[in-house]
Amino acid sequence: VLKKLSKKFEKKNLYQKSTDNMNLASLYHRASAVQRRDSKQIFQEYIKVMKWRADGRDTIIDIGSGSGNVLMDHIYPLLPPNFKAVLSTDISARMVEFARQNYGYIKRAQFEVLDIACAELPHHLCNRFDHVTSFYCLHWVQDQKRALQNIRQLLRVSGGDCLLVFLANNPIYDVYLTLAKTQKWCDYMRDVQQFISPLHSSSDPGAEFSKLLAETGFVDYTVEIRNEIYVYDGTQNVKDNVKAICPFLERMSPAMQEDFLDDIVQCVADMNLREADINTKDFKFIAPYKLVVVYARKPNEFLSTMIEETERVTKRLM
Helix, strand or coil, rough: CCCHHHHHHHHHHHCCCHHHHHHHHHHHHHHHHHHHHHHHHHHHHHHHCCCCCCCCCEEEEEECCCCCCCHHHHHHHHCCCHHHHHEECCHHHHHHHHHHHHHCCCCEEEEEEEECCCCCCCHHCCCCCCCEEEEHHHHHHHCCCHHHHHHHHHHHCCCCCEECCCCCCCHHHHHHHHHCCCCCCCHHHHHHHHCCCCCCCCHHHHHHHHHHHHHHHEEEEEEEEEEEHEECCHHHHHHHHHHHHCCHHHHHHHHHHHHHHHHCCCCCCCCCCCCEEEEEEEEEEEEEEEEEEEEEEEEEEHHHHHHHHHHHHHHHHH
């Protein structure tokens, strides 16, 4: 009877929205090595391209900051010394609270819950920022056009720019899709497509995202697709990284979670992405992935309106 009740309870909670509980924030904080590596490297490249204010009083909002470590440990130190404010945001209240507790002492840093794909942005955030950054977030967002519309609205009417870094594809998505087809795990993964990057199956992710940028009014944009590789040392290391981001684990009992992680490891091995490490008598796991790196500007809306009006008047006079 207890077994049946337990199963009934598990099934009842299978499809509750799990993005807000991206596992333990502290685990994500410790296990996000690849995010830290890529984000720091890319921001160091693009800091020379971004349009910084002459007075240095820039305002920055970061989308999907998670535990805050990427933004505060690697981006914050590179900002202009007298910048005005940096706002760390995430859809997860748990993540925002973790970031606030760990980085709240940092000067000019603020923390707020924000869903970048929301139907309507909070009024106090609209037209407020000089820069929008986002690292390893937008692949979680299925409605990327809505996200871009909101990002544009966050930027000042006088213009601003954004730097967006997110996954086009990754082997973990193929693992999810494979396990979701199995009888063993299908009940826990019926919404698997909600957790796959919208660009995962795209034959030309760069062109696809460029189209969205044009449709949402961005200009002077570049979209780069980078082929990257990250090597995870050790089976437990892989499991810890999966635990930090996998949205399906919290739907399972602890015993089932470990079983699920074992199946993920086996699935990776079946994809020939695992090799023996003779030094540790464990394994190395090779993760090849495509990263989308986007830089785009919002034009000065006052200037754009004046130009459009001038063009209309000129056409009438011709």
